[in-house]
Amino acid sequence: MNEAELHGGRYAVTDGEIAVANLQSARRRSWDRVSRDPMAAGAAERIVEEEQITLQFLGDVGALDRLDALATILGQLDPASARTALVQTQVASATHRFAEARCHLHEADCRGASRQATDRLLLNIDQACGARADAVLDARRRMADESNGLEDLVPLGALLADLREFAEADLVYRRALAVYQDVSPFALAWVCFQLGVLWGELVPDPQAERAADWYRKAIACVPAYVKARVHLAEIHLRCGEAGDAEALLMPALASGDPEVRWRLGEALAAQGKFDEAEGQFAAARSGFEVLLDKHLLAFADHGAEFYAASGELPKALALARVNVENRSTRRAVEQMDAIASLVTSSCEPRPNGVPG
Amino acid sequence: MSDHIDGPRVIGDPVADITDLFAFTSPESPARTVVALDVFPGAGAEAIFSNALDHSIAIRRVTVAGMGDAARFQASDQELVRFSCRFGALERSGPAAKPVQRGTCTLPDGRTLPLVVNEAKGAATADGVFRVFAGLRSDPFYLAWETGAMRKTPNLIQHDNVLAIVIEFDTRRVLEPDKGSLFGAIGETVPVPRPGLPVGHPPPRIDWVGRPEQTNVRLNNAGLKDSVDLRDLWNQQTPFAIAPEVKPLFIQRLKESFENYDMRDGKADWTPAALAANVNVFFDDFLLFDVTKPITDASHLEIEKSTISGRPYQTGGGRTLDANSIDILLTWLVNRDREFLLGGATGATKPGTKVFPYLAAPNTELQVVAESIDLAASPAKVWSLIGAFGASWHPLVATVRLTGSGVGQLRTIETVDGKQIVERLDALDNAKRFYRYSNVSGIPASSYTGEFGVKPKGSGCTVEWRAQFLANDQATFLVKLIVSTLFKVGLGSLPARFGAMK
Numbered sequence: 092m093n094e095a096e097l098h099g100g101r102y103a104v105t106d107g108e109i110a111v112a113n114l115q116s117a118r119r120r121s122w123d124r125v126s127r128d129p130m131a132a133g134a135a136e137r138i139v140e141e142e143q144i145t146l147q148f149l150g151d152v153g154a155l156d157r158l159d160a161l162a163t164i165l166g167q168l169d170p171a172s173a174r175t176a177l178v179q180t181q182v183a184s185a186t187h188r189f190a191e192a193r194c195h196l197h198e199a200d201c202r203g204a205s206r207q208a209t210d211r212l213l214l215n216i217d218q219a220c221g222a223r224a225d226a227v228l229d230a231r232r233r234m235a236d237e238s239n240g241l242e243d244l245v246p247l248g249a250l251l252a253d254l255r256e257f258a259e260a261d262l263v264y265r266r267a268l269a270v271y272q273d274v275s276p277f278a279l280a281w282v283c284f285q286l287g288v289l290w291g292e293l294v295p296d297p298q299a300e301r302a303a304d305w306y307r308k309a310i311a312c313v314p315a316y317v318k319a320r321v322h323l324a325e326i327h328l329r330c331g332e333a334g335d336a337e338a339l340l341m342p343a344l345a346s347g348d349p350e351v352r353w354r355l356g357e358a359l360a361a362q363g364k365f366d367e368a369e370g371q372f373a374a375a376r377s378g379f380e381v382l383l384d385k386h387l388l389a390f391a392d393h394g395a396e397f398y399a400a401s402g403e404l405p406k407a408l409a410l411a412r413v414n415v416e417n418r419s420t421r422r423a424v425e426q427m428d429a430i431a432s433l434v435t436s437s438c439e440p441r442p443n444g445v446p447g
Numbered sequence: 448m449s450d451h452i453d454g455p456r457v458i459g460d461p462v463a464d465i466t467d468l469f470a471f472t473s474p475e476s477p478a479r480t481v482v483a484l485d486v487f488p489g490a491g492a493e494a495i496f497s498n499a500l501d502h503s504i505a506i507r508r509v510t511v512a513g514m515g516d517a518a519r520f521q522a523s524d525q526e527l528v529r530f531s532c533r534f535g536a537l538e539r540s541g542p543a544a545k546p547v548q549r550g551t552c553t554l555p556d557g558r559t560l561p562l563v564v565n566e567a568k569g570a571a572t573a574d575g576v577f578r579v580f581a582g583l584r585s586d587p588f589y590l591a592w593e594t595g596a597m598r599k600t601p602n603l604i605q606h607d608n609v610l611a612i613v614i615e616f617d618t619r620r621v622l623e624p625d626k627g628s629l630f631g632a633i634g635e636t637v638p639v640p641r642p643g644l645p646v647g648h649p650p651p652r653i654d655w656v657g658r659p660e661q662t663n664v665r666l667n668n669a670g671l672k673d674s675v676d677l678r679d680l681w682n683q684q685t686p687f688a689i690a691p692e693v694k695p696l697f698i699q700r701l702k703e704s705f706e707n708y709d710m711r712d713g714k715a716d717w718t719p720a721a722l723a724a725n726v727n728v729f730f731d732d733f734l735l736f737d738v739t740k741p742i743t744d745a746s747h748l749e750i751e752k753s754t755i756s757g758r759p760y761q762t763g764g765g766r767t768l769d770a771n772s773i774d775i776l777l778t779w780l781v782n783r784d785r786e787f788l789l790g791g792a793t794g795a796t797k798p799g800t801k802v803f804p805y806l807a808a809p810n811t812e813l814q815v816v817a818e819s820i821d822l823a824a825s826p827a828k829v830w831s832l833i834g835a836f837g838a839s840w841h842p843l844v845a846t847v848r849l850t851g852s853g854v855g856q857l858r859t860i861e862t863v864d865g866k867q868i869v870e871r872l873d874a875l876d877n878a879k880r881f882y883r884y885s886n887v888s889g890i891p892a893s894s895y896t897g898e899f900g901v902k903p904k905g906s907g908c909t910v911e912w913r914a915q916f917l918a919n920d921q922a923t924f925l926v927k928l929i930v931s932t933l934f935k936v937g938l939g940s941l942p943a944r945f946g947a948m949k
Binding site: 103104106108109115121125128129157161167 | 460461487491493494496497498593601606607638639816925927928931932936
């Protein structure tokens with residue numbers, strides 16, 4: 092699959108390896124610039140964008156620590172500015188500290204931040220929290236119609252998927268692919284990943300092969316796309332293709348994302364490599380513990396899934412509850428209900444003679 | 448800032464973002480002309496060209512079609528010359544080998560010249576007519592203004608690198624100046640079409656540039672409040688052929704922008720007719736140069752300015768690597784060359800060189816943090832309170848504990864947020880009020896050395912704090928930010944104690 096075929100087949104996009112090298116290069120330079128002059132116009136904002144891309148595609152969870160450090164430093168140097176409050180809002184949102192993000196956004200508003208900037212951030216927070224669904228949907232539709240750009244179409248597609256409007260979400264994502272005329276592979280990979288999640292996890296009757304195809308396209312655009320590799324590996328595991336799953340995950344090990352270790356452990360166990368699998372499970376557990384200690388809200392849902400799969404249901408349920416309290420989206424509630432059911436069934440007395 | 452990051456659309460893929468275009472006489476040979484196109488603002492050491500873009504420089508013959516208030520430059524309908532560079536994916540000769548990127552430059556005569564990115568000597572045709580370089584270089588541009596408020600700043604892109612394409616050619620053989628010596632050049636980045644693309648489908652241009660600052664200064668004037676950002680729309684226009692339906696939009700914006708710049712100093716230096724002439728000239732956006740006249744660091748925009756002023760131009764215009772293009776432009780727009788407006792810097796991080804490829808070598812990753820503050824107290828008084836290696840004066844420092852004495856002693860710093868930093872005293876000169884130290888632990892960087900000193904300045908003094916270290920991992924930039932914050936907050940606390948210099 093040539094990634095160019097994704098957007099009408101007319102133009103190529105930058106090779107994913109080059110794009111990642113350039114992202115890292117630009118990110119390093121941006122930090123260099125902000126360290127020379129933290130107040131430089133646009134410097135901190137650019138880092139926020141670059142670190143978010145690094146987190147989203149490369150699974151570099153250290154991005155959250157760096158973003159927190161940036162927000163702290165801006166708070167020390169320029170505590171009373173609207174700009175600092177906006178950056179703090181974005182950083183708090185990135186780490187899913189949505190209540191804190193709303194406080195910072197209120198501060199930004201009070202300090203005279205532009206309505207356009209605060210409205211956009213509020214929309215993102217509301218969507219992430221599942222709040223004001225109708226108003227957010229109206230706004231997303233309006234923005235997508237006005238710009239017809241990928242950057243507005245993808246959030247609309249994600250919202251429609253959350254609202255179970257799967258067919259329309261699919262159309263919107265495909266429209267995003269069709270209108271895209273830039274050369275960055277990240278944007279295309281993002282849409283393909285969303286389509287993979289849509290058809291592999293969100294629809295009532297998941298279509299594994301269709302989802303796998305989209306994940307493969309995402310990886311064709313950005314080979315280092317860690318989440319796409321993990322999701323595709325999960326499909327391989329469900330299909331009994333543990334070797335394929337292992338091959339997909341090995342290149343993503345360096346990312347530091349504990350989910351890679353977890354799924355790799357499953358792939359190894361499925362091939363009977365139990366000792367190696369145990370090592371990966373232990374590394375995954377340790378990784379989740381560190382992340383949950385530092386960024387509980389950002390990883391509560393992933394942690395809940397991990398601990399549920401590991402049989403630690405009370406811990407999983409506690410994390411799922413934390414996630415729901417932070418953002419009561421449909422998916423969060425469904426996850427909590429599913430884990431609660433597991434807890435309930437595990438507590439029910441077993442018939443005599445059935446081993447525990 | 449020149450054409451750096453000039454629209455929301457290019458921010459998505461900075462490697463497609465053109466920063467600057469240059470045209471000048473070769474420093475190595477007056478018979479040769481150099482054109483250079485830079486992309487990727489803020490490129491780091493590992494930056495690589497996109498393999499999905501055509502990077503082109505196109506040149507057309509231009510004539511002076513009117514002077515004074517009727518000033519206008521008419522570009523030929525026919526493109527005279529086009530250089531088009533494409534690059535490949537990364538190549539590795541082995542698993543541990545450093546990746547290499549190759550490319551080709553399609554020359555005006557149809558030949559293709561293969562080249563290797565970052566090879567300083569570049570590639571040349573066998574007949575010596577063309578020579579091409581592509582690779583990472585120090586950004587030759589400098590911007591030292593906050594143009595919205597006309598406030599001087601240090602160079603906002605100090606230490607930055609760009610990806611540069613430098614093309615040198617035999618002027619006579621390529622441009623045939625006997626048929627007309629005035630030319631207009633543009634640079635553009637356009638996605639590479641896939642084979643089989645239906646004929647007639649125009650490629651979606653990502654960015655293009657003629658004269659510097661068309662987008663970021665002239666069209667997107669920070670002094671025009673609540674104006675719509677037209678930069679993406681401009682970038683998608685076809686150079687030398689702006690769509691007629693959007694022309695009024697750009698003309699109106701340039702008029703408003705130039706009126707605004709004219710009044711930045713509170714004085715109207717432009718008549719409405721002369722201002723309209725500027726609008727017409729700058730709307731036709733190409734970099735003008737005349738190969739039969741001298742192109743110097745000061746000749747940038749001279750062709751346009753003389754023509755608008757109703758007199759024949761004297762220089763070759765163009766744009767050298769060291770041309771102070773932003774100050775030349777602002778001076779013209781704000782006060783019509785009544786008084787030169789010098790920004791806060793007099794040159795780029797590194798000046799251009801006299802040797803091909805003329806753009807200086809890229810800036811290295813040696814990290815330097817330097818901060819200073821002027822105080823209204825004697826050096827002796829300040830040094831007596833903050834000059835001891837174990838002195839505790841910094842607001843972010845909770846405690847300082849010394850081990851040993853004199854050079855070689857260690858100080859263990861506990862910061863207010865619970866971190867521990869251990870540093871070794873390497874040199875001390877109380878007479879000169881200076882000490883140097885190195886980091887032992889607590890700052891994850893190698894070869895970290897710091898210098899702290901107090902110098903006389905007028906009736907008061909300057910406190911200087913500087914550190915340098917090697918960037919050896921991903922965390923280094925965060926370290927640099929932490930160190931610079933430590934310095935800023937520390938020095939920033941001193942005026943309250945000693946008084947600020949008036």
